[in-house]
Amino acid sequence: MRLKFSKMHGLGNDFMVIDGVRQTVSLDTDRIRQLGNRHFGIGFDQLLLVESPQEENNDFRYRIFNNDGSEVEQCGNGARCFAKFVCDQKLTNKKAIRVETAKGVIVPEYLGQNQAIVDMGVPRFRPVDIPFVAEGDAITYPLDTGGYSCDISVVSMGNPHAVQVVDNVDTAPVKELGALIEIHHRFPEKVNAGFMQIVSRQEIRLRVFERGAGETLACGTGACAAVVAGIRRGLLDSKVLVHTRGGDLQIEWHGDGQPVRMTGPAMTVFQGEIEV
């Protein structure tokens, strides 16, 4: 049997996107890992599986797998690619699309010309939303990692993020420290580690070491989490331009209880078929 897919990316964070509405898809963890391998497979940071919704008033279900095969709750760059994919594939003609994820509903909107805006939902800070050995919802926590101490903000965008402020993202030890923070014992479900350089109150530079994928060229939920953390720390205004290694995202958040809005590109690279 053959399975059709699209290869897409959002700022260089790349995806294999599969239509599981019109195709029967059954891929186990080993097969996802093999497909995600850049030498022995297709290569991607995440695999996105588009399915029919479980609840009637939603339009789709969206499942996300890191290239290590783990299934995760949320993916921001993926959400924009998802919106372009379902519009391009004529799976919907709606403008705002209600999508079930493992942690609630998000509402992406494809704007045309390879741009999408996504209501990413309300960020959360409590240990119940992001398992972390801490009480309450402090703005920063000290974290010790192999002799290096930093102050991190923990933010759940559905998936967990630990964000720290650094002087310069180019010289920050993102790969070494990110790999240690990802598996730190205070994060029993592992974590995405963000390194944010404040450029001004409306502009940051960001690198993210992603859980289950390593450092990527951009991380959409990482950008949302960093801006939310920066606003809570009093360092940023409510609309922020985020520079990643793969390009720029616009993030907007108006404070507690409000959803985060993310605007940025979604690109199709090619379409293909695999034998399953």
Ligand SMILES: N[C@@H](CCC[C@H](N)C(=O)O)C(=O)O
């Ligand atoms: N690249 C993504 C995030 C993908 C999931 C993440 N690695 C996790 O394990 O939570 C994004 O754009 O948000």
